[in-house]
Amino acid sequence: MRALLEVRGVVNRFGAQVVHSGLDMQVYEGEVFGIIGGSGAGKSVLLRTILGLRRPNAGSVLFYGREVGSMSAAELHALKATYGVTFQEGALFSALDVLQNVQLPMLEHLQVSARALDQLALLRVQLVGLPAESASKYPSQLSGGMIKRAALARALALDPVLLFLDEPTSGLDPISAAAFDELVIYLRRELKLTVVMITHDLDTIYRTCSRVGIIVDGRMISDTLEGIVHNPHPWIQAYFQGPRARARRSEHGA
Amino acid sequence: MYLTARRAADQLELTLSGEWRALRFADIETELSAVDVTGVRRVTVAAGQAQLDLTGAWLLRDFVDRTRAGGASVEFQGGEPPTLELVERCKSGQIPAHAHAHLPLHLHLHLHDLEAAPAHAVEGVGRHAVRALQSIDGGLSFIGRISVAFAHAWSTLRLRPVSVARHIYDTGVTAVPIVSLIAFLISVILAYMGAQQLRKFGADIFVVDLVTVGVLRELGVLLTAIIVAGRSGSAFAAEIGAMQLNEEIDALHAIGVDPIEVLVLPRLFGLVIALPLLTLVADLIGLVGGGLLCHALLDMPLVQYLNRAQSAIASTTFWVGIIKAPVFACLIAISGCYAGMRVRGSSRDLGRLTTLAVVQSIFFVILVDALFAVLFMELDV
Numbered sequence: 041m042r043a044l045l046e047v048r049g050v051v052n053r054f055g056a057q058v059v060h061s062g063l064d065m066q067v068y069e070g071e072v073f074g075i076i077g078g079s080g081a082g083k084s085v086l087l088r089t090i091l092g093l094r095r096p097n098a099g100s101v102l103f104y105g106r107e108v109g110s111m112s113a114a115e116l117h118a119l120k121a122t123y124g125v126t127f128q129e130g131a132l133f134s135a136l137d138v139l140q141n142v143q144l145p146m147l148e149h150l151q152v153s154a155r156a157l158d159q160l161a162l163l164r165v166q167l168v169g170l171p172a173e174s175a176s177k178y179p180s181q182l183s184g185g186m187i188k189r190a191a192l193a194r195a196l197a198l199d200p201v202l203l204f205l206d207e208p209t210s211g212l213d214p215i216s217a218a219a220f221d222e223l224v225i226y227l228r229r230e231l232k233l234t235v236v237m238i239t240h241d242l243d244t245i246y247r248t249c250s251r252v253g254i255i256v257d258g259r260m261i262s263d264t265l266e267g268i269v270h271n272p273h274p275w276i277q278a279y280f281q282g283p284r285a286r287a288r289r290s291e292h293g294a
Numbered sequence: 295m296y297l298t299a300r301r302a303a304d305q306l307e308l309t310l311s312g313e314w315r316a317l318r319f320a321d322i323e324t325e326l327s328a329v330d331v332t333g334v335r336r337v338t339v340a341a342g343q344a345q346l347d348l349t350g351a352w353l354l355r356d357f358v359d360r361t362r363a364g365g366a367s368v369e370f371q372g373g374e375p376p377t378l379e380l381v382e383r384c385k386s387g388q389i390p391a392h393a394h395a396h397l398p399l400h401l402h403l404h405l406h407d408l409e410a411a412p413a414h415a416v417e418g419v420g421r422h423a424v425r426a427l428q429s430i431d432g433g434l435s436f437i438g439r440i441s442v443a444f445a446h447a448w449s450t451l452r453l454r455p456v457s458v459a460r461h462i463y464d465t466g467v468t469a470v471p472i473v474s475l476i477a478f479l480i481s482v483i484l485a486y487m488g489a490q491q492l493r494k495f496g497a498d499i500f501v502v503d504l505v506t507v508g509v510l511r512e513l514g515v516l517l518t519a520i521i522v523a524g525r526s527g528s529a530f531a532a533e534i535g536a537m538q539l540n541e542e543i544d545a546l547h548a549i550g551v552d553p554i555e556v557l558v559l560p561r562l563f564g565l566v567i568a569l570p571l572l573t574l575v576a577d578l579i580g581l582v583g584g585g586l587l588c589h590a591l592l593d594m595p596l597v598q599y600l601n602r603a604q605s606a607i608a609s610t611t612f613w614v615g616i617i618k619a620p621v622f623a624c625l626i627a628i629s630g631c632y633a634g635m636r637v638r639g640s641s642r643d644l645g646r647l648t649t650l651a652v653v654q655s656i657f658f659v660i661l662v663d664a665l666f667a668v669l670f671m672e673l674d675v
Contacts, residue, residue, distance in 0.1 A: 231380075
């Protein structure tokens with residue numbers, strides 16, 4: 041299997057505090073890869089490093105086998121059209137309505153006529169299960185669940201290969217969170233996406249992830265879900281053997 | 295090549311090939327629109343060779359719809375591509391919007407980092423010094439990034455006129471009432487104070503010189519710049535800072551859009567256009583205010599005021615004032631936007647940097663005004 045995304049020996053430091061000390065990670069085509077870690081373990085920092093929003097103190101990030109650091113500005117720009125990102129709080133552009141939010145990446149990367157632009161964006165809005173009327177709403181008029189979906193619609197605007205989700209179900213009520221999980225599974229299957237997901241939510245992990253990477257002690261331990269629950273590391277044991285996890289596992293039969 | 299068409303009488307056979315991806319939209323659309331379907335009764339589409347993403351499928355469906363509307367029947371050889379079905383499901387709302395089961399029973403609390411403990415006094419001085427140096431360094435590199443973005447926007451002709459117009463309205467048109475009022479009041483104060491002092495020497499007429507030269511050279515542009523720094527400098531910092539908090543700036547980066555190009559440049563251009571125009575308004579209102587006060591307080595006929603004003607001001611007096619306006623506009627816009635961009639993670643930061651933006655831009659405006667004064671004195675204008 042081809043590794044779409046690879047992180048090699050990344051070190052991230054904030055002053056004296058070391059967040060990542062030589063972190064390695066691989067994401068293969070077609071999988072849903074969950075990134076897990078305690079609060080402050082550096083999940084979001086890792087995502088920011090992968091997306092090029094933060095330069096690591098050492099190490100490298102490779103997309104499709106090519107190192108990001110060696111890419112020219114034009115190549116980087118083209119790279120960004122191949123992945124979609126949703127941020128924790130949605131990060132919808134508050135001055136634009138939902139449809140315009142979805143259109144913004146298209147305007148930047150595609151040469152599209154005005155008619156096609158509207159319809160293509162509306163298609164994305166419907167794809168994530170939002171009613172067509174919500175297309176003309178502004179982010180301030182949307183509920184938390186709708187914001188997450190609208191952000192997903194924007195991330196899917198360019199039919200990406202890779203989809204990054206930062207805590208997609210945080211802040212949602214249990215029913216909306218479960219619905220979002222189903223949507224991710226559905227879209228991964230239908231659009232043949234590869235998904236990288238940061239999450240705290242045990243239910244989301246059991247429902248969606250095919251492989252997980254856990255950040256402990258500044259490094260990543262990654263394995264399949266069945267494999268990782270037997271890892272002897274104390275944090276992992278505490279995570280997967282806690283009362284909540286046991287209830288989940290018996291339910292999912294893992 | 296994304297498709298090949300074979301025409302036999304009123305039958306058309308389309309064979310799709312290659313990757314119909316969103317990023318190839320323009321090419322695929324050109325090829326599709328080049329297919330001639332006039333007089334065709336039956337179209338057969340073989341899509342087995344091609345891979346369609348959602349955008350590609352939409353293009354195909356759009357073509358199929360148009361063909362059917364033209365009276366021809368469309369059939370798929372070897373079944374419809376799966377993504378085309380997905381387009382249909384999107385349109386008819388058959389997306390699993392609601393799921394059941396798996397109801398988790400727990401919530402997550404996020405504890406944000408506690409505030410850092412206050413540092414030792416000597417250490418604090420050192421930290422301030424380092425931070426001041428870093429902020430100068432950061433400011434210079436910000437100006438560099440604006441220059442690069444400007445060069446890029448200029449060469450690709452993406453100057454975003456709609457956005458610029460909005461900022462001219464926000465920073466210029468809506469500021470006209472307050473700028474006019476303050477220009478009027480200041481010229482009245484100036485004339486009144488001048489008249490009181492100059493009357494002692496019987497030199498009442500020089501009040502006109504004081505008001506006209508003072509307003510045109512210095513006060514008109516300086517007061518306008520200070521009001522705009524307070525109104526728009528803070529607005530720039532707060533708008534961009536709030537977007538920073540909402541991760542909108544990160545989202546722009548991730549999409550591949552340069553935030554400097556879409557957020558900073560339009561504000562900069564808008565203000566560079568708006569501030570000289572506002573200064574013009576302030577100059578006019580200031581001269582009128584001075585005239586009215588001279589008339590009311592000194593019983594000076596307005597004609598005499600105008601005559602005296604004409605002889606008091608040289609042709610350069612007005613230009614010396616207004617030439618400073620675009621420079622001040624740059625200072626205000628850059629200070630405001632830079633402060634906004636530096637907001638990181640907390641609403642306290644937003645408040646601190648918004649205040650800083652106003653203080654900094656007013657400081658820079660006055661500092662540069664002083665430099666201009668020295669420059670014009672040396673140049674003898």
